[in-house]
Amino acid sequence: MAVDLSMPILVVDDYQTMIRIIRNLLKQLGFDDVDDAADGSAALGKLKEKKYGLVISDWNMEPMTGYELLKEVRADDQLRTTPFIMVTAESKTENVIAAKKAGVNNYIVKPFNAQTLKSKIDAVFGA
Amino acid sequence: MSAADNKHFHRVVDYLRNRDANDATLTDVVALAEITAESFSAFFQSMDATIYRELREIANYITTMKSEIGALQANDLRAKRIPAAGRELDLIVQQTEEATNTIMSCAEAIMAADATDLAGYKAYVDDKAMMLFEACSFQDLTGQRVRKVVETLHQIETRVTRFAAAINARDAGGFVDDAERRRAERAEKLMLHGPQERHDAIQQTSVDAMFTDGKGSQDEIDAMFP
Numbered sequence: 001m002a003v004d005l006s007m008p009i010l011v012v013d014d015y016q017t018m019i020r021i022i023r024n025l026l027k028q029l030g031f032d033d034v035d036d037a038a039d040g041s042a043a044l045g046k047l048k049e050k051k052y053g054l055v056i057s058d059w060n061m062e063p064m065t066g067y068e069l070l071k072e073v074r075a076d077d078q079l080r081t082t083p084f085i086m087v088t089a090e091s092k093t094e095n096v097i098a099a100k101k102a103g104v105n106n107y108i109v110k111p112f113n114a115q116t117l118k119s120k121i122d123a124v125f126g127a
Numbered sequence: 128m129s130a131a132d133n134k135h136f137h138r139v140v141d142y143l144r145n146r147d148a149n150d151a152t153l154t155d156v157v158a159l160a161e162i163t164a165e166s167f168s169a170f171f172q173s174m175d176a177t178i179y180r181e182l183r184e185i186a187n188y189i190t191t192m193k194s195e196i197g198a199l200q201a202n203d204l205r206a207k208r209i210p211a212a213g214r215e216l217d218l219i220v221q222q223t224e225e226a227t228n229t230i231m232s233c234a235e236a237i238m239a240a241d242a243t244d245l246a247g248y249k250a251y252v253d254d255k256a257m258m259l260f261e262a263c264s265f266q267d268l269t270g271q272r273v274r275k276v277v278e279t280l281h282q283i284e285t286r287v288t289r290f291a292a293a294i295n296a297r298d299a300g301g302f303v304d305d306a307e308r309r310r311a312e313r314a315e316k317l318m319l320h321g322p323q324e325r326h327d328a329i330q331q332t333s334v335d336a337m338f339t340d341g342k343g344s345q346d347e348i349d350a351m352f353p
Contacts, residue, residue: 017227065317091328095318096337107334
């Protein structure tokens with residue numbers, strides 16, 4: 001199945017530089033409809049206002065972490081099927097296991113490159 | 128009982144044994160009082176010497192502590208060195224961010240540039256490449272700033288270690304305050320470990336294996352959370 005390049009993507013990170021990097025990588029991959037949020041609670045607000053095809057979120061943010069956002073999304077009837085990729089410097093096995101248990105679709109360890117991001121998006125959408 | 132106490136005790140006993148209890152005179156009572164007073168005097172003298180010795184030991188300990196606390200240079204650390212290290216870290220973040228923004232702006236400009244005029248495009252890319260080289264000079268400055276911060280940390284470590292050894296300190300459990308406790312509990316609950324050292328960090332290939340070849344299946348994961 002081809003990935004829909006027109007789908008809206010929400011990038012969640014408290015570091016503006018990282019948002020800019022991911023935006024540029026997504027743009028290179030052909031995605032133009034990209035929004036961003038600085039933490040989990042801001043992201044949750046945006047997710048309830050607009051239907052996103054993919055969430056790409058950092059883990060370590062305040063006040064709401066990406067892990068808490070993931071659990072909120074999976075607990076919400078309207079949002080539970082939204083694909084969710086964690087992009088994070090949290091590189092302990094227990095984090096990956098906890099994220100998978102919470103329902104994350106894929107997990108990218110920082111630092112990462114465009115090819116890794118593309119392959120994980122492709123994997124999530126079965127492309 | 129000390130030898131001095133024994134001596135006076137025996138004097139009192141001998142005196143009483145040698146007197147007729149039914150024939151005690153005022154002189155006898157006064158004599159007994161004198162013996163008793165001498166006994167107490169010796170007792171208080173020995174007690175004074177013990178207390179004096181202990182007080183002198185405490186005074187010496189306090190003097191040593193004052194010297195060790197002075198060697199900590201806590202005021203210098205608090206007022207100068209730690210704030211200076213904090214400013215260096217702030218500047219590192221600022222300079223890194225500025226360099227990153229410059230580098231990304233150059234890259235974005237190159238990617239957006241019109242390449243139809245090859246000569247013009249080449250000149251434009253060369254110009255942006257030069258800006259990239261200049262921006263990368265931040266690494267030299269931040270490296271020097273990091274070394275200054277590390278030096279401050281070494282100074283603190285040396286002084287605290289010396290002080291802890293001098294007072295034979297043992298680590299107390301718990302947290303310094305509620306804020307520290309809350310931060311630790313939040314980090315524990317939400318698994319906020321931050322970046323790991325290279326040898327501790329899980330590799331992307333290992334993560335991929337957990338999502339593709341069945342490792343970390345739901346049953347395996349559930350078994351880890353009884």
